[in-house]
Amino acid sequence: MTFSGRVEEVSHMRGLLVSFEGRSPNLGDTIRVRGGKILGRVDTVIGPVDSGLVHVHPVSRGVEVERAIGSPVEIAPRRARDKRGVNRHRDGKKTNRNEGGRSRDDGKRGRGPNNTGRRGDSRKRGGVNRGRNPRYDGRGSRKNSRGRGRR
Numbered sequence: 001m002t003f004s005g006r007v008e009e010v011s012h013m014r015g016l017l018v019s020f021e022g023r024s025p026n027l028g029d030t031i032r033v034r035g036g037k038i039l040g041r042v043d044t045v046i047g048p049v050d051s052g053l054v055h056v057h058p059v060s061r062g063v064e065v066e067r068a069i070g071s072p073v074e075i076a077p078r079r080a081r082d083k084r085g086v087n088r089h090r091d092g093k094k095t096n097r098n099e100g101g102r103s104r105d106d107g108k109r110g111r112g113p114n115n116t117g118r119r120g121d122s123r124k125r126g127g128v129n130r131g132r133n134p135r136y137d138g139r140g141s142r143k144n145s146r147g148r149g150r151r
Helices: none
Strands: 004-010 016-021 030-033 038-046 053-059 072-075 086-088 094-096
Touching: none
Parallel strands: none
Antiparallel strands: 004 016, 004 072, 016 053, 030 038, 030 072, 038 053, 086 094
C-alpha cells in the first residue's frame, strides 16, 4: 500500500500535520495536494505506528496553511536528474566538466600571479609583507603547511 493522507491541522511551527495510511514517507519527500500544488517537505514522522502523523515543514511559498486543512495529499514524484559529468549552471546551460576551463595537461600547475602552487603563501605574492607574522597568509586563516600539520 502506498502513502495517502489528509491534512489534519496546523503545527506549532506553522507547518502542517498530516495523518496517513499505508507506508510512511521518507524524510525530505515532497508532499503535494493530490494531483496539484506542492505543500512542502516531510520534516518528521511522529506518533504511534497505527496512527502516526507527518510534519510538513517548511511549507512552500504561497501556501495558506489554514486553507490546506482537510485536503487529501500524496507524495510528489521525484524529478529526473541529469546524467553524471554534466553540470547545470545558473543560466541553464549544460556543460561537460572539461569544457571552457583549463584541462590538467596544459602545463600550468600552480595558482596565483607567480604560479607558485602554494595557496595563500604571503611571502611569494607580489607586494610588501608589512611586518605580519609569516604564519598568517593575510586572509585571516592560519597556514597549515608549516609546523605540526593541520590543527
